[in-house]
Amino acid sequence: MTEAEFKNIGLYKDQYLFEHERRKFYDRLIQYPTTLLVIFIGSALYCLNKYYPNGIDKFCFETDWFFIIAFGLFSLTVIITIWFLGIMFHGFTRKYEYLPFTGELEQHEKELYKYYYKYSKKKSFKKKREDAKNLTCQKFTLNLKKYYIGTTQTNQVINDKRADAYYLTRTFLFINLVLLIVLGTIGYLK
Known part of the structure; x- marks a missing residue:
């Protein structure tokens, strides 16, 4: 085996190891969005309880309708956030490949x-x-190179899907925060 061939397989090995480290990175990210979701949901339920201390009897003001619509949008975006968080953390096609x-x-x-x-x-x-x-x-060496290429390709596709889901999770967490601020402001002004 020549030195160039040895360096060539080293490139594929490094990429293979990089994708496994990337997998661990996304596995560790679950705690931050989950913590934020718990805080957001608790805060939204607190605002709902504060705005309607005796339960929802009737809608008296336009702000009541605005509050309920904002709470509904918040609930919807939380569900979407949880969906993307589930895809990021578990996914439906998350079957990493390894060397034999x-x-x-x-x-x-x-x-x-x-x-x-x-x-x-x-x-x-x-x-x-x-x-x-x-x-x-x-x-x-050729067989090992094929293993590296094949497994890395599969792992890279999975990690890219997880990265997309993480980006969408962060986007919807920001939307949740904005809607939570709206709910808190309406609740505070009442």
Whole structure:
């Protein structure tokens, strides 16, 4: 294996490891939006209880209608936020791929060596072993490169979908905050 081929597989290995670190990054992000959602929902229910201390009997003022509409929009955006948060954290297609177990890789390498040794055209045992060793290294490297490319591609698609869902979660959290400020302002002015 040449140095250029070794560097080439190193690039794919680094990308493979990067996607697994990215997976861990999104796994750790769940606590922040969840905490904000709990605070937002609690605050909105507090505003609702403060605005209607005896329950919703009738709508007397235009602000009552405005408050109920804002509360309904808030509830809808919370549901949408939870939906995108669920996609980000769990997702429906979140099945990461990994390299085979090291024992399987070792077994594959041994099988390649036996195959190349058995079908070598060299006459001396030393040359047969050297030829089988070189061909095994080349084929094993190519197979490993295919594993890296395939698994990284799958993991990258999953992480990109999670990144999109996280972006939408943050957007809807901001909308929730704005609607919560509206609810708090109406409740405070009553």
